[in-house]
Structure formats: C-alpha cells, structure tokens
Amino acid sequence: MSTQLTINGKSHQVDLPDEVPLLWVLRDEIGLTGTKFGCGVAACGACTVHIDGEAVRSCQVPLSDVWGDVTTIEGLGTPDAMAVIQEAWVEHQVAQCGYCQSGQIMQAAALLAETPNPTDAEIDDAMQGNLCRCGTYPRIRAAIHTAAGKMKES
Amino acid sequence: MASLGKIARRTFLIGSAAIVGGVAFGAYYVTRPAPNPLKPAEGEAALNPFVLIDQQGVTLFAPRAEMGQGVRTTWAALIAEELDVDPDAVRILHGPAATAYYNTALVGDALPGKGYDKSDFMHGVAETLGVFGKVMGMQVTGGSTSMIDGFERMRAAGASARETLKEAAAQRLGVDRQSLRTANGKVMAPDGAEIAYGDLAVAAAALDPIETELRPATEWRLLGKSQPRVDMVGKTTGTAEFGIDVRLDGMKFASVRMSPRHGGMIRFDASQATGMPGVEKVIDLGTGVAVVANNTWIAMQALDAIDVEWDEAPYPPETDQIFAEIASAFDSGPNSTMRDDGDATKTPEGATELRAEYRVPYLAHATMEPMNATALYSGTRLDIWSGNQAPVFTARHCADAVGLEVEAVDVHTTYLGGGFGRRGEVDFAVLAARVAREMPDTPVQVTWSREEDMQHDFYRPAAIGRFRGAVQDGKAVLLDGDIAAQSCSQQVMGRWLGAPAVGPDKITVDGAFNAPYAIPNFRIRGYLAELAVPVGFWRSVGPSVNGFLLDSFVDEMAHAAGRDPLDFRLQMARAEWEPAAACLETVRDMSGWTGKTPDGVGRGVGFTYSFGTPVAQVIEVVDEDGTIRINKAWIACDLGIVLDRSIVEAQMIGGMNYGLSAACYGEITFSDGEVEQLNFPDYDAIRMHTAPVTEVAILENKAYISGAGEPGTPPSMPALGNALFDLTGTRARDLPLNKHFDLLI
Ligand code: FES
Numbered sequence: 001m002s003t004q005l006t007i008n009g010k011s012h013q014v015d016l017p018d019e020v021p022l023l024w025v026l027r028d029e030i031g032l033t034g035t036k037f038g039c040g041v042a043a044c045g046a047c048t049v050h051i052d053g054e055a056v057r058s059c060q061v062p063l064s065d066v067w068g069d070v071t072t073i074e075g076l077g078t079p080d081a082m083a084v085i086q087e088a089w090v091e092h093q094v095a096q097c098g099y100c101q102s103g104q105i106m107q108a109a110a111l112l113a114e115t116p117n118p119t120d121a122e123i124d125d126a127m128q129g130n131l132c133r134c135g136t137y138p139r140i141r142a143a144i145h146t147a148a149g150k151m152k153e154s
Numbered sequence: 155m156a157s158l159g160k161i162a163r164r165t166f167l168i169g170s171a172a173i174v175g176g177v178a179f180g181a182y183y184v185t186r187p188a189p190n191p192l193k194p195a196e197g198e199a200a201l202n203p204f205v206l207i208d209q210q211g212v213t214l215f216a217p218r219a220e221m222g223q224g225v226r227t228t229w230a231a232l233i234a235e236e237l238d239v240d241p242d243a244v245r246i247l248h249g250p251a252a253t254a255y256y257n258t259a260l261v262g263d264a265l266p267g268k269g270y271d272k273s274d275f276m277h278g279v280a281e282t283l284g285v286f287g288k289v290m291g292m293q294v295t296g297g298s299t300s301m302i303d304g305f306e307r308m309r310a311a312g313a314s315a316r317e318t319l320k321e322a323a324a325q326r327l328g329v330d331r332q333s334l335r336t337a338n339g340k341v342m343a344p345d346g347a348e349i350a351y352g353d354l355a356v357a358a359a360a361l362d363p364i365e366t367e368l369r370p371a372t373e374w375r376l377l378g379k380s381q382p383r384v385d386m387v388g389k390t391t392g393t394a395e396f397g398i399d400v401r402l403d404g405m406k407f408a409s410v411r412m413s414p415r416h417g418g419m420i421r422f423d424a425s426q427a428t429g430m431p432g433v434e435k436v437i438d439l440g441t442g443v444a445v446v447a448n449n450t451w452i453a454m455q456a457l458d459a460i461d462v463e464w465d466e467a468p469y470p471p472e473t474d475q476i477f478a479e480i481a482s483a484f485d486s487g488p489n490s491t492m493r494d495d496g497d498a499t500k501t502p503e504g505a506t507e508l509r510a511e512y513r514v515p516y517l518a519h520a521t522m523e524p525m526n527a528t529a530l531y532s533g534t535r536l537d538i539w540s541g542n543q544a545p546v547f548t549a550r551h552c553a554d555a556v557g558l559e560v561e562a563v564d565v566h567t568t569y570l571g572g573g574f575g576r577r578g579e580v581d582f583a584v585l586a587a588r589v590a591r592e593m594p595d596t597p598v599q600v601t602w603s604r605e606e607d608m609q610h611d612f613y614r615p616a617a618i619g620r621f622r623g624a625v626q627d628g629k630a631v632l633l634d635g636d637i638a639a640q641s642c643s644q645q646v647m648g649r650w651l652g653a654p655a656v657g658p659d660k661i662t663v664d665g666a667f668n669a670p671y672a673i674p675n676f677r678i679r680g681y682l683a684e685l686a687v688p689v690g691f692w693r694s695v696g697p698s699v700n701g702f703l704l705d706s707f708v709d710e711m712a713h714a715a716g717r718d719p720l721d722f723r724l725q726m727a728r729a730e731w732e733p734a735a736a737c738l739e740t741v742r743d744m745s746g747w748t749g750k751t752p753d754g755v756g757r758g759v760g761f762t763y764s765f766g767t768p769v770a771q772v773i774e775v776v777d778e779d780g781t782i783r784i785n786k787a788w789i790a791c792d793l794g795i796v797l798d799r800s801i802v803e804a805q806m807i808g809g810m811n812y813g814l815s816a817a818c819y820g821e822i823t824f825s826d827g828e829v830e831q832l833n834f835p836d837y838d839a840i841r842m843h844t845a846p847v848t849e850v851a852i853l854e855n856k857a858y859i860s861g862a863g864e865p866g867t868p869p870s871m872p873a874l875g876n877a878l879f880d881l882t883g884t885r886a887r888d889l890p891l892n893k894h895f896d897l898l899i
C-alpha cells in the first residue's frame with residue numbers, strides 16, 4: 001500500500017490505506033499542518049490545496065486518487081518569503097482566528113491564476129465554498145483585489 | 155515596594171524578582187490573600203510575570219487566549235507603550251496557566267447593575283468580587299474583558315519596569331534618574347551613552363520596583379494606532395500552531411464518540427473496529443468510546459464502525475417538549491426583577507397596548523477548528539496542549555480526571571481556531587487527559603469530528619420572551635418583559651467550580667434590563683427553566699438572546715406609535731444615556747437613513763448595549779427575483795477609548811456576521827434526545843456572497859473603556875429582522891429567519 005506523492009516539489013512515500021483522504025495524509029503522516037480540517041464533507045474549504053494548480057478539497061481526495069503534484073499553503077510561501085497573495089493578506093490584516101485562512105488563500109490563489117483581475121461577482125463565485133466563522137469576508141475580498149493589482153505590476 | 159496610592163483607584167501592586175541573568179516584573183492585586191507571586195515562599199515556583207528581561211532580550215506575556223480578537227497584539231502594546239520597546243523587537247508569549255493571571259473584569263461584570271451607570275460603589279464591589287474570582291483561579295478570556303482588565307495593569311507593569319531599569323542605569327552612570335530617557339529597549343543618557351535593557355536587568359532585579367504615573371493618552375506612540383497583528387504572518391503562511399497542529403514525537407491520533415443524548419452508554423461492540431488497519435486501541439470512556447490509531451481519519455472511521463446503544467437523554471427528547479418546559483418557567487415566580495421603573499403592572503390610561511411573544515433557538519458555537527486537545531501522561535505528570543480560554547480550570551479538571559495534583563499538570567495554550575465561548579469549557583481537554591491515561595508515556599491527540607463537535611456543544615440557551623408595551627402620543631409609556639430560559643451561567647459555574655451560582659441570574663436578562671432607554675414604566679423579569687440541556691457562553695451570551703427579543707419588540711412599538719423606528723429609539727436613548735444616542739445618530743447619518751426605501755429594498759435598525767459597549771446597526775436587504783440578499787450594513791459603536799482601530803473594526807464586522815449567521819440559518823433542534831444538526835450543511839453561516847458590504851464608525855464618547863469582541867453580535871439579529879419587516883411587512887418573532895423568508899444561500 002505504498003503510494004508516491006509529490007508535495008511542494010518534494011517526493012514522499014506514504015504507507016497508508018488507499019482511502020485515507022489527502023488531508024489526513026498531509027496532516028498526520030507528512031506533518032504539513034497548515035492545511036486544516038474543518039468539516040470533512042466538502043462544506044467549509046479549510047482543507048483546500050492545489051493539485052496540478054487546481055483548488056481541491058483535500059478531505060475529499062483519497063490517497064490513491066491524487067492525480068498530480070500537490071501544493072499546500074507551506075508551498076505557496078514562507079514567513080520569510082511570502083507569496084504576493086500572502087503579502088496582500090498581511091497588508092489587509094485579514095486573519096482573525098486564522099484557522100480558515102490557509103484554505104481561503106489557496107482558493108484565492110487558484111482564482112487569481114485563472115482570472116487575474118476578478119470582479120466582485122467572480123470573487124463571490126469562487127470563494128463561497130470557503131467558510132470563515134470569524135466573518136473576515138470584507139478583508140478577504142480587499143486582499144484579493146490588492147493581490148490582483150500587485151500581480152499585474154510584477 | 156513603593157508606596158501605595160500613586161494612581162487613583164489602583165488595586166494592584168507591582169512586584170519584581172531576580173531571574174537567571176535578568177529581572178521579571180508583574181502586577182498583582184493588593185487584596186490578594188496570597189503573597190507576591192513573583193517572590194514565592196521557599197519551595198514554591200509561582201513566577202508569573204508580565205515582563206521578563208534578560209540577555210536574550212525582552213519577553214512580554216499576554217496570558218489571554220488569542221482567538222482572533224487581537225488580544226496578544228494589543229495586550230503587548232499596552233506594556234510596550236510604557237516600557238519603550240518596539241513590539242517587533244520583543245517576544246510575546248502566552249505563558250503558563252496561573253492564578254496570578256486571573257481576570258477581574260469578568261467577575262465584576264457578573265454583578266447586577268446596568269453597567270453604563272456603574273457607580274464607584276459598584277466598581278468597589280466588582281473589585282471585591284474580583285478577588286473572589288482570583289481565589290477560584292479564573293484566568294478566563296471572555297466577556298470582552300481583556301482590555302478592561304489589562305488597560306491599567308499592563309501599562310503600570312511596563313512603566314514600573316522602565317523606571318526601575320532607568321534607576322539601575324542612573325546608579326551605574328552616577329547621574330539622576332530624571333535626566334535619563336528610554337527608547338527602543340535602551341536607556342539613554344544626556345551625553346549620548348546608551349545601555350540596553352538586557353545589560354541592566356541583573357542590577358534592576360536588586361532594586362525595589364519603582365511606581366510611576368502613567369503617560370497621558372496624548373503621549374501614546376502605539377496605543378490608539380493600528381498595530382500589525384503579531385500572529386498575522388503565521389496565520390497567513392500556515393505556520394501558526396493551533397491545538398490541532400501540535401505534533402510530538404511518537405504521537406498517536408485519536409477520536410471520540412460520546413453519547414449524542416448527553417447521557418450514558420448501555421453497551422458497545424467494537425469487534426469491527428479493533429481489526430481495522432491502523433487502529434491501536436479502543437478505550438471505554440463510560441459515557442462513550444475512544445479509538446487510538448496512527449491517523450485521525452482512521453480513528454474516526456473505526457468509531458463509526460462501533461455499534462453502540464446509548465441511554466436516554468436527561469432532558470425531554472423533542473424540541474417542542476423542551477420549549478414547553480421553558481414556557482412552564484413563567485408559571486413559577488421570577489428569578490429576577492432587575493429593572494422596575496415606574497409601575498409596569500398597569501397600562502397607562504388611553505395608551506395603545508401591544509403584546510407579543512418571541513422565541514430564539516439553541517445555537518452551536520461551530521468554531522472553525524473542531525474541539526481537540528493533546529495530552530501526555532507519565533503516571534506522575536500530565537501535559538495538555540490545547541487552544542483554550544480557561545487554562546487554570548483546564549489544569550484543575552484534567553488533574554482530577556487522571557488523579558493527579560494540579561501542580562503535576564502543565565497546560566500549554568496554543569492559538570484557538572475560534573473560541574466564541576466554547577473553548578472556555580474543559581470537556582475536550584479532560585477527554586484527551588483520560589485517553590492519555592490509558593496510553594502512558596505516549597502523546598495522544600484527540601480530535602473530534604465536526605459531527606461530534608456539533609452534537610456535543612454547550613449551546614446558547616433557547617429562550618422565550620413575552621412582552622407587553624404601550625405607546626401614547628408617539629412615545630413609549632410602558633415596556634414590560636418576561637424572559638424565560640435556562641441559566642447558562644449557573645451551568646458554567648457549576649462545571650468550572652463544582653458549585654452552581656445561585657441568586658438572581660443577570661445573564662438571562664442581560665441586554666434587556668439594561669437597555670439604555672428611558673421609558674416611564676419599564677420592567678424586566680427573568681425566569682429560569684430547569685433543564686439539563688448542556689448550555690454555555692456563546693459570543694455575547696445573554697444579549698445574543700435579548701437583543702433580538704427586546705429590540706424587535708421595540709421596533710413593533712415604534713410602528714404602533716406611528717414613528718420612524720430609528721427616531722423612536724433615539725428619543726428614548728437621548729433621555730437615558732447620551733453615548734447610546736450618539737451611536738444611533740451616527741448610524742443614521744452614515745447610512746443616509748430617511749425612513750423610506752425604494753421598492754425591493756428594506757432597511758432596519760438594531761440597537762443594543764452589551765459588555766459596556768453600545769452598538770447601533772442599520773442593515774439593508776434587497777429583493778432579487780424573490781430571493782432576499784443582505785446588501786449593506788452600517789455599524790456605530792462606542793468603546794470609550796480605542797486602543798487599536800483596525801482590530802476593533804474587524805471585531806465589529808466579525809461579530810455582526812456571527813450574529814447574522816445565527817439569525818439567518820442557526821438552529822439546534824432535538825429529536826429522540828439527539829441534536830439533529832451534524833455539520834455545516836445543516837448549520838450554515840454567512841459566506842462571501844451573503845456577507846453585506848459594511849462600514850464601521852468607532853466613537854469615543856463614553857467615560858470608560860470597554861471591549862469589542864462581543865458587542866457587534868447582538869444588534870445584528872433584530873436589525874435584520876426589522877429590515878425584513880420593512881421589506882415584506884412580515885414580522886418574524888422567532889429565529890432563524892430562513893424559516894420565514896427566502897434568503898440567499
Ligand atoms: S474539511 Fe474539507 S471542505 Fe471542510
């Protein structure tokens with residue numbers, strides 16, 4: 001039952017049953033705890049990661065179905081070298097408790113990759129699966145717009 | 155020890171102590187029966203400082219739970235303001251569980267009294283009770299109290315540390331202390347010589363701490379300005395450590411399944427579970443089961459494979475039976491009459507009378523991070539890692555659960571993935587301790603599934619409000635309210651202290667009896683329902699109930715009086731308390747309130763006073779082809795003194811969205827004794843596309859500082875209900891509103 005995964009550019013050999021969701025492989029096996037567990041039923045988006053650049057709910061992807069390279073929040077940027085979108089998040093002081101924010105940022109990063117200059121309606125569409133119980137939505141929206149502007153400049 | 159009385163109304167003293175290579179400063183209470191915690195007696199280790207200076211630099215302690223309200227940032231800024239250090243250049247730690255970190259303001263706020271009219275006498279009583287609270291070890295984060303509690307004490311701790319370091323420098327340089335200045339963690343002499351605090355720490359430890367006046371607000375560098383949150387980069391890069399992220403060598407992953415009826419377990423059969431790959435142990439917890447595995451998901455799957463027979467619930471099994479029980483509380487005498495102005499027994503001659511009954515449901519906290527804790531038990535010691543709002547209670551209850559003395563327990567408090575009151579409970583830590591006891595020397599993380607979390611909450615109590623009002627000549631002349639609910643404070647105190655609180659229960663009527671409205675005949679009575687449904691503190695507590703009950707009824711009164719609802723409230727507020735009126739005026743002007751809206755648009759106003767903070771909100775809803783969307787919101791609040799505008803704004807918007815989530819979709823119901831809602835699809839919340847565009851005004855008119863974490867929640871619910879009435883003409887007298895309206899989801 002050994003499965004080979006590429007996560008944040010690094011290769012990992014995982015010995016867990018095929019049906020274990022990617023979320024729990026990342027958190028409990030690899031030790032990448034930036035990706036969060038919120039609901040386990042695709043209803044909150046806290047577990048969002050990228051597979052081949054596409055935003056997916058890692059709680060819904062069994063280990064054996066991981067079809068490409070995985071990027072988690074840790075792979076997007078680090079405290080010393082944040083991605084542009086993370087800088088925008090800090091600039092707008094978005095996080096409150098912060099628990100949903102890894103998922104929000106991964107979802108927003110995928111949106112910006114596809115739609116570099118999203119309208120408010122496009123943000124609504126892309127982000128409505130990501131719950132924030134602290135209610136940080138206005139700042140998330142502002143940070144997405146700022147990130148879009150910064151990405152265009154660079 | 156410096157002399158007392160330099161700062162008026164001061165109830166604390168500054169203590170200092172030598173530590174290895176440096177000095178520690180703390181603030182502790184004069185009336186504390188225990189000695190200076192910084193100078194423990196022989197054999198005691200009770201060093202609980204707020205400031206620690208050594209060769210490594212300056213460390214500040216913010217022993218309050220960081221759950222997104224920015225408390226670490228602002229608490230550190232209070233100390234740094236006086237200490238003259240740059241918040242970027244210091245370490246900020248939560249510190250250990252310690253009674254020296256207890257919260258006076260929380261207990262003070264549990265007293266009867268409207269709050270906004272608190273006299274010096276009441277403050278005195280609050281302090282006395284504060285001592286009581288400390289004796290019981292209430293290091294609790296809640297009640298929007300952190301800034302009230304820390305505002306003077308932390309600045310005084312910082313100021314005393316600064317002056318004592320200056321004195322050490324003065325002695326070394328042979329100059330007068332007054333000639334020295336401080337900045338960026340250094341003492342500076344007139345001749346340009348500089349000495350870093352770290353180099354003075356050992357010498358400072360030999361001096362008595364010096365007490366000094368606090369700087370006036372006009373000299374503040376940090377306070378009053380928005381500081382970058384100290385936790386922001388960590389929370390943006392996935393590197394901030396929440397309870398669920400704790401990783402220890404050799405750690406196992408576990409989950410629990412407890413009775414969905416909050417009662418006992420008759421029997422269970424785990425034969426299907428024990429053989430599952432990855433499962434290491436099944437533990438009988440008496441009222442439920444735990445599975446320990448090599449992966450959390452595997453533990454949860456194994457729990458699902460266990461066949462369990464649960465005993466009955468200790469409360470009526472169906473929601474309507476529970477509400478009947480709550481209603482029957484009206485038949486017994488009132489537990490409290492906290493407001494009784496004029497004579498509310500009669501309706502004034504010639505006035506128009508109206509009556510209405512309102513209901514609100516039980517609510518779950520649904521913190522984004524499900525309940526969890528990590529424990530390591532060695533037979534003689536227990537370590538607990540968790541995001542929690544009450545570390546001292548956590549330590550005590552975990553010690554009891556595994557049969558150790560409390561001194562043998564260390565609680566490590568991480569970031570909280572949402573608290574909202576839920577993490578002031580100790581149940582999740584106690585379960586982890588009990589599981590760990592069965593796995594000696596092995597760290598175990600116990601994570602609940604979302605379903606387990608939602609079914610095993612301490613819910614916001616359901617309530618029924620019965621109101622009788624009268625209006626005459628466009629004015630309110632009578633408001634008589636009876637409110638029945640379970641007492642969450644009695645239950646919480648019972649769980650924390652083993653002895654339920656008794657006497658008049660303020661929380662059941664909080665937000666109603668102390669509404670800052672002048673009405674000649676105004677009475678509010680509370681009735682307590684005796685029920686065993688688990689209830690607890692939910693963001694804004696009593697006012698989360700009474701804001702909707704009272705302010706919706708006030709709206710009905712305004713319409714019955716033929717008055718503009720905002721103006722009607724404004725008139726009553728002006729005659730009672732000017733800061734309340736100013737919030738209403740501000741929100742009126744911000745929103746361009748005219749009392750009229752175009753077709754397809756509705757507006758409502760809501761006003762509440764909670765935790766010392768008056769908040770007015772206007773909410774606008776729009777009808778879009780039959781579906782109603784919350785379009786805009788305006789908030790005006792008065793904090794007295796604003797320490798960090800960005801944080802307050804975030805708390806006001808977040809608090810409002812938390813209230814709107816409950817108002818639109820939130821309801822916990824029971825069937826066969828079990829909570830029917832299991833996960834977010836059954837208990838949804840405001841999301842990106844349903845959150846209103848919001849503007850916030852933060853006023854500083856009132857005389858005292860108050861908190862921001864909760865007061866944004868209560869007015870949102872009536873404001874939305876009132877807006878929906880304005881749009882549709884339908885008055886919803888119960889929540890959630892999606893039962894009455896086609897709201898956007
Ligand atoms: S944990 Fe995957 S969507 Fe909620």
Ligand code: FES
Binds near residue numbers: 095131133135136572
């Ligand atoms: S910041 Fe707390 S859930 Fe989003």
